[in-house]
Amino acid sequence: MHKQSDYFLKHIAQTSDAPLLLEIERAEGIYLYAKDKTYIDCISGIGVSNTGHGNxxxxxxxxxxxxxxxxxxxxxxxxxxxxxxxxxxxxxxxxxxxxxxxxxxxxxxxxxxxxxxxxxxxxxxxxxxxxxxxxxxxxxxxxxxxxxxxxxxxxxxxxxxxxxxxxxxxxxxxxxxxxxxxxxxxxxxxxxxxxxxxxxxxxxxxxxxxxxxxxxxxxxxxxxxxxxxxxxxxxxxxxxxxxxxxxxxxxxxxxxxxxxxxxxxxxxxxxxxxxxxxxxxxxxxxxxxxxxxxxxxxxxNDLHKKVSDKSELFKSLLKHPAILKINGKGLMLALTFESITVNRAIIAKCIENGLLTDWFLYNENCMRIAPPLIITEAQIHEVCSIINSSVKEICG
Ligand SMILES: Cc1ncc(COP(=O)(O)O)c(C=O)c1O
Missing domain, CATH: 3.40.640.10 (Type I PLP-dependent aspartate aminotransferase-like (Major domain))
Structure with missing residues (x-):
């Protein structure tokens, strides 16, 4: 039997030879649910889902x-x-x-x-x-x-x-x-x-x-x-x-x-x-x-007023020598790694570990952190723990 992804590749116009190909069935809050796996959305569909999924x-x-x-x-x-x-x-x-x-x-x-x-x-x-x-x-x-x-x-x-x-x-x-x-x-x-x-x-x-x-x-x-x-x-x-x-x-x-x-x-x-x-x-x-x-x-909900504290919490929790720099403002953050290869490997590892993130069109050494603004402190801890351990798995 054909899978949805077969039809996607056959009938949906493709813009690269490496689409993510995740099949999300449902989304709620910061979570994206596939059939057999849950992902944390750390990029809000590229800066869209500020108020969370299923609001x-x-x-x-x-x-x-x-x-x-x-x-x-x-x-x-x-x-x-x-x-x-x-x-x-x-x-x-x-x-x-x-x-x-x-x-x-x-x-x-x-x-x-x-x-x-x-x-x-x-x-x-x-x-x-x-x-x-x-x-x-x-x-x-x-x-x-x-x-x-x-x-x-x-x-x-x-x-x-x-x-x-x-x-x-x-x-x-x-x-x-x-x-x-x-x-x-x-x-x-x-x-x-x-x-x-x-x-x-x-x-x-x-x-x-x-x-x-x-x-x-x-x-x-x-x-x-x-x-x-x-x-x-x-x-x-x-x-x-x-x-x-x-x-x-x-x-x-x-x-x-x-x-x-x-x-x-x-x-x-x-x-x-x-x-x-x-x-x-x-x-x-x-x-x-x-x-x-x-x-x-x-x-x-004063979501915008809570963004700076959430941003600071991210910055304080994301710690690894391979993270060379954290750029950005509020919940538009970018982690800098030493090369495209390292960045791509870490992004792939994060996705494998259940966290969806991405690179930037004009800065492929950097990884994007732009979760829904509703993200809680506990969830920020969860996100940072996945990122830190993914970085460790790739960089040691
Ligand atoms: C700063 C900025 N301007 C313009 C656009 C284009 O928006 P759209 O993709 O909705 O056409 C984007 C999309 O990523 C963007 O980030």
Whole structure:
């Protein structure tokens, strides 16, 4: 008899020759249940399941909304309560200048929307991004990525992008000019191995954007929704971006993204021509209901406020000479090992020992620790004990 994995390999488009091939039947809290094995989810489906799997509040919101209505009409025509309520909750928790939400389906699409909006608002087409940033897999987002390993087969991409070195103030004046439409920043660079930007550096970028009229866009697709110890990472930097981009954890497990700006900026999409960005499914009512429930759950349980202590506990428990460094902020942590080979072997061993983790697209010496934010102290002990013993099994 054929197994599901046979059909998966035969009929599901493959993107590598080494998929994980785990068959998960059920997920709850931080646990993923296969037929004969349980895994701890230490990566939250790559920064998504912040509120844990099978979250009752989110499931209830999804079921309630699915029972009322699902898709009714393309984006921006009908007043759909779940969208409106989510926008209200989000903007109530954001500074005054981030008051208008455009909901889309994914992170990449939100980045595309932010790029288009910056072009419309400034009348410019030049972008600046950080070296080794990851902003998504569509062609606009790929243009913002300096590392051409994943993009060079899709050339030509957008022609006018400059890349600044993270935390290097020398590049700011040179690469952000009166020609720049927008500067795209991940406050904690995800696929580079969870490398946080320095506060002074981001303040200097904010200042330079103000001087030149470039818009400052924060890609908080991974760092938003509580992951770094505040609802949004920018709050810890004392500056406000012109456009905030969200996705991943935002959907509470459902597909959703957003770019959020001041209505004076967002209104550029309204005329000359109208329909500046169009989406059929963006802001799907069920996804918006899930997202609102997820944000409420984080706020009601102070999940974001407990992240720093949990992060410190991880750092204090992960001890082995082979762990050269721990980068990151909050529950975006990256363990550095001496080589790709060692890292890959440790990741494979962790999975064998029942802990799902991963490497980074642009930093293959590093292992990802980004569990659901609901993880308890006892569970952190359990996770660290599996990681420490897996490291020991590989490195001695
Ligand atoms: C920082 C960041 N930006 C953008 C994206 C793209 O999001 P999506 O995969 O939902 O298109 C990702 C996805 O990993 C991301 O981590």
């Amino acid at each position: 009752k509040k989110i499931i209830d919101a999804v079921c309630r909304q699915a029972g009322k209505y699902m898709h009714l009409m393309v984006y921006g025509e009908l007043v759909q309560e779940p969208q409106v309520q989510l926008a209200k909750l989000l903007t109530d928790n954001l500074p005054d200048t981030l008051n208008s939400c455009y909901f889309v389906n994914s992170g990449s699409e939100a980045i595309e929307g932010a790029m288009k909006l910056a072009k419309r608002f400034t009348g410019r087409h030049h972008f600046t991004a950080l070296e080794n940033a990851y902003h998504g897999s569509t062609q606009g987002a790929l243009s913002l990525m300096s590392n051409d390993y994943f993009s060079n087969k899709y050339y030509p991409l957008l022609p006018s992008v400059s890349f600044a070195r993270q935390n290097n103030p020398e590049d700011i004046e040179k690469l952000i000019t009166t020609e720049t439409a927008a500067v795209f920043i991940e406050p904690i660079m995800g696929e580079a191995g969870y490398l946080p930007c320095d506060k002074e550096y981001l303040i200097a970028i904010r200042k330079r954007c103000d001087e030149t009229g470039a818009l400052l866009v924060f890609d908080e697709i991974q760092s938003g929704y509580g992951r770094t110890g505040s609802l949004f990472a920018f709050e810890q930097y004392g500056i406000v971006p012109d456009i905030l981009v969200l996705a991943k954890g935002m959907g509470g497990g459902m597909p959703l993204g957003a770019f959020i700006a001041d209505s004076s900026v967002m209104s550029c999409f309204m005329d000359n021509p109208v329909l500046g960005h169009i989406t059929t499914f963006g802001g799907h009512p069920v996804s918006c209901a899930a997202s609102k429930a997820a944000l409420e759950f984080i706020i009601e």
